[in-house]
Amino acid sequence: MDMDERGRSYEKRDMIADDIQYNVVKQYAVIQSLFLSRIMGENKGVENMLKADIVIIGSEGAGARAAVEVARHGMKPLLLTKGKIGRSGATVTAMADFEVDSKSAVEVLGLKGDIRDSKEKFFEDTLISGGYLSNQKMLERHVNDIPEIAKEMMDKGMKVAQELDHAAGQTYPRSVMTTGPEFMRILIKMCKEENVAVYEHFMATDLVKKDGRVIGVVGLDLSTGEFVEIGAKAIIMATGGGMQMYPYSTAPDELTGDGHAMAFRAGVSFIDLEMIQFMGCTMMTPPAVEGQGFGYGLCADINPLDCWLLNKFGTRFMADKDPIHKEHVTRDKLAVGMMTEVFEGRGSEHGGIYVSVSHLPKQIVDNYPQSKNVPYLSKDWEMFGFSYKQIMEEAKAGKALEMGVASHFFCGGIKVDENGYSGIPGFYAAGEVTGGTEGGNRISGNALTQILVQGKAAGAAAADFAKTAGFEEFPKDMAEYTERVNGPLSREGLSSFEIRKALQKVCWEKLCVVRTEESLKYVLEQVAEFKKQLPLVGCKAKNKIYNREWVDALQLESLITLTELVATSALQRKESRCVHYRHDFPDTNYKEFTMNNILENKSGRIATHFEPVVVTSIVPPKEA
Numbered sequence: 001m002d003m004d005e006r007g008r009s010y011e012k013r014d015m016i017a018d019d020i021q022y023n024v025v026k027q028y029a030v031i032q033s034l035f036l037s038r039i040m041g042e043n044k045g046v047e048n049m050l051k052a053d054i055v056i057i058g059s060e061g062a063g064a065r066a067a068v069e070v071a072r073h074g075m076k077p078l079l080l081t082k083g084k085i086g087r088s089g090a091t092v093t094a095m096a097d098f099e100v101d102s103k104s105a106v107e108v109l110g111l112k113g114d115i116r117d118s119k120e121k122f123f124e125d126t127l128i129s130g131g132y133l134s135n136q137k138m139l140e141r142h143v144n145d146i147p148e149i150a151k152e153m154m155d156k157g158m159k160v161a162q163e164l165d166h167a168a169g170q171t172y173p174r175s176v177m178t179t180g181p182e183f184m185r186i187l188i189k190m191c192k193e194e195n196v197a198v199y200e201h202f203m204a205t206d207l208v209k210k211d212g213r214v215i216g217v218v219g220l221d222l223s224t225g226e227f228v229e230i231g232a233k234a235i236i237m238a239t240g241g242g243m244q245m246y247p248y249s250t251a252p253d254e255l256t257g258d259g260h261a262m263a264f265r266a267g268v269s270f271i272d273l274e275m276i277q278f279m280g281c282t283m284m285t286p287p288a289v290e291g292q293g294f295g296y297g298l299c300a301d302i303n304p305l306d307c308w309l310l311n312k313f314g315t316r317f318m319a320d321k322d323p324i325h326k327e328h329v330t331r332d333k334l335a336v337g338m339m340t341e342v343f344e345g346r347g348s349e350h351g352g353i354y355v356s357v358s359h360l361p362k363q364i365v366d367n368y369p370q371s372k373n374v375p376y377l378s379k380d381w382e383m384f385g386f387s388y389k390q391i392m393e394e395a396k397a398g399k400a401l402e403m404g405v406a407s408h409f410f411c412g413g414i415k416v417d418e419n420g421y422s423g424i425p426g427f428y429a430a431g432e433v434t435g436g437t438e439g440g441n442r443i444s445g446n447a448l449t450q451i452l453v454q455g456k457a458a459g460a461a462a463a464d465f466a467k468t469a470g471f472e473e474f475p476k477d478m479a480e481y482t483e484r485v486n487g488p489l490s491r492e493g494l495s496s497f498e499i500r501k502a503l504q505k506v507c508w509e510k511l512c513v514v515r516t517e518e519s520l521k522y523v524l525e526q527v528a529e530f531k532k533q534l535p536l537v538g539c540k541a542k543n544k545i546y547n548r549e550w551v552d553a554l555q556l557e558s559l560i561t562l563t564e565l566v567a568t569s570a571l572q573r574k575e576s577r578c579v580h581y582r583h584d585f586p587d588t589n590y591k592e593f594t595m596n597n598i599l600e601n602k603s604g605r606i607a608t609h610f611e612p613v614v615v616t617s618i619v620p621p622k623e624a
Contacts, residue, residue, distance in 0.1 A: 051231040052078035060089035061451035062431025063238035064187040069459025071194035079198045086184045094180035098448035102172040104147035112163040117172035119143045130439020131578040132620035137418045158186040167444035175445045207266040214426035215472040225544020233466035237429040241410035242562045247504040248406040256555040257562030259433045270599040271435035272412030274570035279408035280334040284352045295403040303327040310354040311346035332579045339513035352404030411438040420458025430454035440578030488553035491538030496553040523567040594620045
């Protein structure tokens with residue numbers, strides 16, 4: 001399916017919203033309004049404006065865990081989500097595993113691991129994998145807090161494998177295996193136990209500030225089409241990454257960088273935002289499975305099936321790039337190896353590479369789905385609702401699979417400390433929307449560890465702040481905020497879908513795995529043009545209830561802002577390190593660039609500088 005065909009498919013899907021029965025939607029909106037009023041009670045403010053002690057934007061892993069902690073500290077949380085809790089965001093789609101040092105997994109969790117491991121070794125492995133860019137105070141909390149947090153979830157009934165898995169980049173087995181839905185089931189259970197209020201189908205669009213402090217959030221109620229103001233003593237941002245910058249992504253469609261854009265407009269700083277992890281081996285053909293992650297189950301990460309990766313000339317290129325490990329490398333090295341072949345003209349017809357299993361005996365391939373490495377793959381080659389049986393029969397007969405990369409995880413993000421504090425009074429953040437924990441690369445499993453640890457930390461810190469803070473009146477002039485939300489609906493201008501498609505094409509070709517100064521400057525030139533077009537974006541559909549075209553227009557601004565931030569950050573780091581690969585600076589410059597890359601909002605313009613990394617125990621090397 002090419003981009004134009006995909007566009008027509010999306011447009012047809014978006015038209016479905018116009019056919020929703022009004023009375024059903026209205027009934028849902030009334031029920032939700034009554035629910036919020038009951039849960040929040042006395043916090044309903046003047047002029048019927050909702051208020052909550054702590055508003056958490058994003059309801060999944062980090063957001064849900066933060067809400068639980070807020071409630072346990074005696075404050076009232078309100079979770080906001082564009083979709084439904086447990087059915088949106090990236091957490092529920094996780095494979096999924098979280099990391100606990102093997103010794104603690106044995107002693108605290110009662111699992112089968114290796115007691116030779118330690119929290120200190122877990123710390124060291126994560127720091128090295130991240131190119132020594134991690135904030136070591138945050139990383140200490142990451143490895144120290146996770147055993148007890150994980151134990152509580154297991155005590156609540158979370159089902160996990162009894163034996164730890166061994167992820168690439170980890171010295172010892174540390175991966176506690178579960179599933180995304182199971183992970184969220186327990187967090188939702190904990191939210192219910194703490195009587196956490198959830199405002200579903202709400203798209204936050206801006207943070208509201210007064211005297212330098214964040215005092216609330218505004219946005220669009222998707223079920224009514226109404227502009228809504230919500231006052232808060234503190235805000236926690238937990239919106240995840242912005243992988244929809246790219247046409248191929250492992251993340252759900254709602255991951256559009258809304259949190260990054262809101263934070264930038266509020267004056268928050270960012271750290272190492274150039275560090276975007278790409279997942280190797282996403283299907284590029286046939287059209288029916290384009291963009292699907294089946295290839296990851298075959299050969300990404302540790303390459304459990306021992307597939308060969310070939311360029312269009314049949315060269316096994318990973319054997320040249322890493323003669324010892326070949327395809328058995330971490331995600332960052334695999335993605336760089338694959339996309340360098342494409343960049344240098346040796347890629348496949350559709351901009352990827354070829355994956356071959358023809359060197360393996362057919363019986364070995366047939367038995368592969370039964371391996372413990374791929375519990376999400378059925379014995380009949382079905383994965384995530386797609387059947388790959390015919391594709392694998394062709395692969396065994398000698399036909400190579402065409403695969404590329406997909407955006408997978410934002411290692412950098414909002415700059416926070418170990419408590420999730422952003423430096424702006426009243427504003428905290430947790431999870432993938434932040435930077436500092438993973439540094440320049442994320443080892444498999446560390447994402448779920450990060451969201452649990454940061455969610456709890458940010459919830460506690462925000463609650464403590466809120467105990468001494470009060471509610472503030474919103475500005476009388478809210479035109480800036482209402483125009484951002486209502487502007488696209490009042491116009492019949494340019495198509496947000498067409499601009500988004502063009503933006504993704506630019507990011508894919510110029511801001512993907514392989515980058516150069518020329519390509520990055522081109523991205524910024526195109527961003528300037530997209531920003532000029534933004535005020536002209538409109539909606540043909542004028543219905544206010546669940547208008548997908550309207551939502552797409554609002555998300556487009558977030559994607560444009562995020563693209564500018566990422567490209568600016570990538571331009572400053574004149575070296576290659578971890579997931580950031582500069583073809584014009586292919587080496588890692590430990591002496592000059594073992595520093596954190598900081599972006600700031602200076603009167604609406606991006607300002608850049610580098611800061612020394614936060615060190616507590618391990619001093620980064622000055623050379624390789």
